[in-house]
Amino acid sequence: MNKLQGKTAIVTGASAGIGAAIAKELASKGANIVLAARRMDKLNEVKNEITEITNRKVKVIAVQADVSVKNDVNQLVEQAQTELGNVDILVNNAGQMLSATIQSGQVEEWEKMIDVNIKGVLYSVHAVLPSMLSRSSGHIINIASVSGLEVTKTSTVYSATKHAVRVISQGLEKELARTGVRITNISPGMVDTSLSSDNNWNGRKKLDPTDIAKAVVYAVTQPSYVNVNEITVRPV
Template sequence: MAQKIALVTGASSGIGWATAVQLVQKGYKVIAAGRRAERLQELIQQLGQENVYPLQFDVRDKDAVHAAIAGLPAEWRSIEVLINNAGNAHGLAPIQSGNVEDWDAMLDINVKGLLYVTKEVLPIMIERKAGHIVNIGSIAGQEVYANGNVYCASKFAVDALSKAMRIDLVHEGVKVSEVNPGAVETEFSEVRFKGDKARAASVYQGFEPLVADDIAHLILFMVTRPKHVNIAEVTILPTAQAAATVINKR
């Protein structure tokens, strides 16, 4: 039996990297999409070039997304699983002093990037009347918090899109799922705080946060359920977290 093929965006680090690793370990072949070519090459070295096909592009660039996916070799085109993981947070400021460039980056990557990639992959799934899309949202897409305004809005959009996509695609045999993590220690906060490693590290001090492998385990469980089972939506938090801004730090 041919190996199943999964496309993972944001595969060069964090949740995307961990998901690619676990999918390959489970027997999948993975199309690893990301902006950093050197990191994608490291992933290939770890998992083997027979198991990983690198696609270097920025999800914000719809022409690059189209060219990359349209240019896949025939043996890599039968994508059965799409993990829309690429996303980011930039800045943490009240709306009145927010940076417009930060707003653009979050909306372009978290919302438009997800749409661009999905648009390219869906015809492949619809033709076969089978497929599974997993969108990585956030607890910030379920409840807003101070200074999170546009980031929260972008993840609320992911939640709405996931629900709407599930309705639109139910007659096409395509599953749509959503994973909404709470505090996960990755490069997330380092990006949000413009490379300030000390400030980023402080976010996760005083409690045990989730790690990328925790989210990857959940994704793997979701995509390996029987054909008639779709785990539509999951919120996953560290035990110390009860809500977006309620964390038991000691």
């Protein structure tokens, strides 16, 4: 029997790339899925793919939501609970990678990254945490980046936001120790998505979105007494 059978997972940024791959992988293991993103047309495409892949054996709903808007996130979680029951897994995958140098002066782009990459994570955690704590059960996955570990001359602001995601994950792990709620931070290296068009990067093959999805499944299928705090996935 699949370990995730009957569990409900919310995946933000699920309309394409890493988020879509995570949703499909979780569904293949038996989880019911709540797809969240801003583009409803793309969400419905992923929803249909999951329905076909799983032969309608799992429930899938698509919810239009902007994670940088607190009310959207609250409504997302409320709809998930109403239609599918308790939220067992939250995957904070939605992210923005825009112009990140300080010299560029692209203040609006910095604000978008801060709002989505940091506030979006906090809003989502805030929305699911009370129910998870009351049940002494739940798993929050935060998708950060290797850019949160290493900063380059072109990634200053983006790296700052992804470092913040790691710090939030580390702090939550300590806050929630012995509550039954687990936290995992996953830092992918360069992944072959719409954000990167070239199949080769510095002479290396980029990661496939499913590589990150498998890391998520690994973390959430561990025994209840095991908390996988940190996973870094890089190209060879």
